[in-house]
Amino acid sequence: MSEIKLVFTGSVGAGKTTAIEIISEIPVIRTDVRATDSETAKRKEKTTVAMDYGELTLEDGQKLRLYGTPGQQRFDYMWRILVKGALGLIILVDNAGSDPIGDLARYVDNFRDFVSNNQMVVGVTRMDIASEPDMDFYHQYFAERGIALPIFPVDARSKTSVVMLIQSLIAMLEFS
Amino acid sequence: MHYKISATHLSKNDNVFFKSMLQLIQIQLNDTWSYEETADIVLADIETPLGVAFWEESTQQQDKLVIAYARQNTCNAEWFLPKPIRVQALIKQLNAIATFKSTVQGAVQTSQTSENSPSSISTTKANLLGNIPNNTAQQVKPSDIPTNKPVSIEYFEPEHSLLGLIQSTIKKCETKCFTCEQGETIYISPQQKRCFTSKINFNHLTQKQRRLYASVAAQVTMTNLSEDALHQMAKAQGLENYAVETLLWLVTLCASQGRLMAGVAENSYVRLKQWPNFAVLPCQPVHLRIAAFMLKNATTLTTVSEKTRVDFSTLVDFFNACKVADLIVETTDQNVSTEAKPKSSAEQYLFKNILKRLSSHE
Amino acid sequence: MLSGEAIAKLESRLAQLLHDCDTIEAAVVSTLDGHMCTMRQQAQQYSLERLATMGSTLMSLGDTITAELNMGLCDNIISENQNGIVAFMHINNDLVLVTLTTQKNALGMLLSHSRRCAKEMAELL
Numbered sequence: 001m002s003e004i005k006l007v008f009t010g011s012v013g014a015g016k017t018t019a020i021e022i023i024s025e026i027p028v029i030r031t032d033v034r035a036t037d038s039e040t041a042k043r044k045e046k047t048t049v050a051m052d053y054g055e056l057t058l059e060d061g062q063k064l065r066l067y068g069t070p071g072q073q074r075f076d077y078m079w080r081i082l083v084k085g086a087l088g089l090i091i092l093v094d095n096a097g098s099d100p101i102g103d104l105a106r107y108v109d110n111f112r113d114f115v116s117n118n119q120m121v122v123g124v125t126r127m128d129i130a131s132e133p134d135m136d137f138y139h140q141y142f143a144e145r146g147i148a149l150p151i152f153p154v155d156a157r158s159k160t161s162v163v164m165l166i167q168s169l170i171a172m173l174e175f176s
Numbered sequence: 177m178h179y180k181i182s183a184t185h186l187s188k189n190d191n192v193f194f195k196s197m198l199q200l201i202q203i204q205l206n207d208t209w210s211y212e213e214t215a216d217i218v219l220a221d222i223e224t225p226l227g228v229a230f231w232e233e234s235t236q237q238q239d240k241l242v243i244a245y246a247r248q249n250t251c252n253a254e255w256f257l258p259k260p261i262r263v264q265a266l267i268k269q270l271n272a273i274a275t276f277k278s279t280v281q282g283a284v285q286t287s288q289t290s291e292n293s294p295s296s297i298s299t300t301k302a303n304l305l306g307n308i309p310n311n312t313a314q315q316v317k318p319s320d321i322p323t324n325k326p327v328s329i330e331y332f333e334p335e336h337s338l339l340g341l342i343q344s345t346i347k348k349c350e351t352k353c354f355t356c357e358q359g360e361t362i363y364i365s366p367q368q369k370r371c372f373t374s375k376i377n378f379n380h381l382t383q384k385q386r387r388l389y390a391s392v393a394a395q396v397t398m399t400n401l402s403e404d405a406l407h408q409m410a411k412a413q414g415l416e417n418y419a420v421e422t423l424l425w426l427v428t429l430c431a432s433q434g435r436l437m438a439g440v441a442e443n444s445y446v447r448l449k450q451w452p453n454f455a456v457l458p459c460q461p462v463h464l465r466i467a468a469f470m471l472k473n474a475t476t477l478t479t480v481s482e483k484t485r486v487d488f489s490t491l492v493d494f495f496n497a498c499k500v501a502d503l504i505v506e507t508t509d510q511n512v513s514t515e516a517k518p519k520s521s522a523e524q525y526l527f528k529n530i531l532k533r534l535s536s537h538e
Numbered sequence: 539m540l541s542g543e544a545i546a547k548l549e550s551r552l553a554q555l556l557h558d559c560d561t562i563e564a565a566v567v568s569t570l571d572g573h574m575c576t577m578r579q580q581a582q583q584y585s586l587e588r589l590a591t592m593g594s595t596l597m598s599l600g601d602t603i604t605a606e607l608n609m610g611l612c613d614n615i616i617s618e619n620q621n622g623i624v625a626f627m628h629i630n631n632d633l634v635l636v637t638l639t640t641q642k643n644a645l646g647m648l649l650s651h652s653r654r655c656a657k658e659m660a661e662l663l
């Protein structure tokens with residue numbers, strides 16, 4: 001095992017940068033710039049164009065590296081770069097986005113190759129802002145396709161939520 | 177045979193709990209057991225210095241049979257009851273002691289034993305043949321006299337526990353208050369899908385909470401109340417409110433005591449329908465392990481326990497809670513896809529390290 | 539987003555760049571968040587849409603690196619490759635200019651023309 005890294009990916013504004021910021025013990029290296037297209041800009045001021053980077057130091061001094069990808073599809077070359085060699089993947093889906101189930105489908109499909117030997121978990125964020133679709137739709141999407149992955153509601157601003165995502169991922173890794 | 181047992185150096189809560197538990201399990205014990213202030217069989221909490229001293233002295237003098245009570249059997253005690261007290265463990269321990277005592281004192285007691293056995297055998301036979309006279313059958317019909325229905329040692333039966341009462345309250349959409357002697361009080365509003373009670377620390381339930389959650393239906397006092405009254409009460413007492421699912425989950429974890437839910441065949445193939453929403457269903461790290469395995473594999477609980485290296489009774493408690501939350505699918509085929517391949521020790525060490533780092537985060 | 543008028547100005551300046559220096563095979567102006575504003579190439583040989591987003595990625599990585607090292611603003615990023623050179627530079631806080639050549643020894647020319655172009659574009663806006 002060379003680098004121990006986890007990658008946060010998922011839809012625009014789902015909270016990837018926020019999640020890494022809430023648990024990283026170093027100031028997060030971020031590449032957020034002002035969003036210029038109205039679609040993104042009306043949701044938030046800034047968007048990631050290269051990556052986010054945070055760290056957690058383990059007891060023995062090893063570093064757990066946390067990378068965040070840009071959310072916009074245009075940057076998919078970064079997804080491939082960042083995901084290389086990752087221990088696992090955390091997908092965040094913005095429930096208040098215009099097509100959350102579609103986002104889920106796109107990200108899960110995109111990282112399907114990755115998941116065959118590694119693992120992923122999905123967190124659905126901003127359910128407090130939009131309660132629809134409710135979790136049943138997500139579960140149904142998975143059930144219909146025979147996808148067995150953890151998926152549950154989270155708040156990217158909450159440490160407990162983000163910790164739970166990583167704990168679930170590690171649990172999955174133990175049996176992968 | 178009638179045995180007397182006392183307890184020493186137990187915390188007040190444990191002591192009360194032990195006494196009520198002893199009454200509760202009477203029907204499952206092979207003999208009659210009663211609690212006395214002093215007796216030759218003593219349960220001693222060896223996590224207290226005085227308890228250890230008592231245990232050491234009695235073991236040396238061999239005047240009493242002392243059951244060591246602690247989280248770990250650090251003294252290597254011959255008779256040991258793990259903390260916290262669980263129905264099954266207690267029954268097993270007391271029955272074992274009775275067997276031991278009767279072999280030691282066998283000769284003296286033969287006459288009494290033989291007096292008891294014929295009647296019990298005949299009942300069993302009658303049951304098996306299904307030819308109990310009608311009036312007798314009515315008398316023991318559990319739904320009529322729930323107090324007479326034994327707490328099953330083997331199975332967890334929601335209908336005879338607090339869980340069943342809450343479930344039926346929800347079904348009937350009645351606002352109710354539940355409590356039991358020396359136990360917590362909870363208010364349920366099916367309309368709001370919330371329950372109101374004092375703050376719950378999910379990692380550490382209080383004795384009062386445990387006592388209520390694990391109580392059998394007969395011990396529970398229920399009161400109807402209006403939504404308005406509930407609100408006033410909640411406000412006046414500064415109660416917290418939780419999702420009903422959260423409570424059902426906790427109650428099941430607490431009450432099932434390692435007993436599989438009645439109606440589930442132990443050798444059926446089961447898997448998780450979906451990942452439990454641990455945001456509202458309080459979980460321990462061990463539950464995540466089980467969930468991860470059961471999400472990918474359909475197999476028997478015995479296999480799950482082996483592959484996850486989680487002890488069977490913890491697994492069963494979790495399984496029951498999932499069952500109550502409608503998260504379990506029974507399948508006809510076994511499907512163990514993720515061969516829990518032995519991870520390299522480096523990898524295991526890494527995972528453990530990551531989890532450790534995360535837990536210091538909370 | 540930029541106005542149509544502003545984009546027209548950028549377009550004509552980009553045309554001038556490729557006219558003044560025919561060693562520059564292609565040039566792109568994109569927003570710092572990776573949207574194409576305008577592009578130009580001598581022969582239609584590259585798909586430049588991707589270059590626009592990648593330009594923004596690299597430029598902001600450059601900014602992140604110089605900020606980390608307290609080196610002020612990142613002027614430009616040069617990628618020297620087996621078969622050519624790509625240069626990335628800020629026009630202003632929101633726009634990035636990406637230029638490229640296949641001539642391996644034309645770095646000086648590429649940089650000087652591109653820098654002048656970037657500077658003038660900033661003034662145009």
Ligand SMILES: Nc1nc2c(ncn2[C@@H]2O[C@H](COP(=O)(O)OP(=O)(O)OP(=O)(O)O)[C@@H](O)[C@H]2O)c(=O)[nH]1
Nearest residue numbers: 012013014015016017018047048071125126155156
């Ligand atoms: N109300 C609410 N806000 C949330 C929740 N999770 C995240 N947020 C907010 O949503 C926004 C997410 O922004 P980012 O963290 O920049 O999102 P991102 O996924 O990095 O976005 P890109 O880099 O543009 O793909 C932040 O303002 C968070 O505070 C949630 O569960 N509820």
Ligand SMILES: [Mg+2]
Nearest residue numbers: 016017047048
């Ligand atoms: Mg981001």
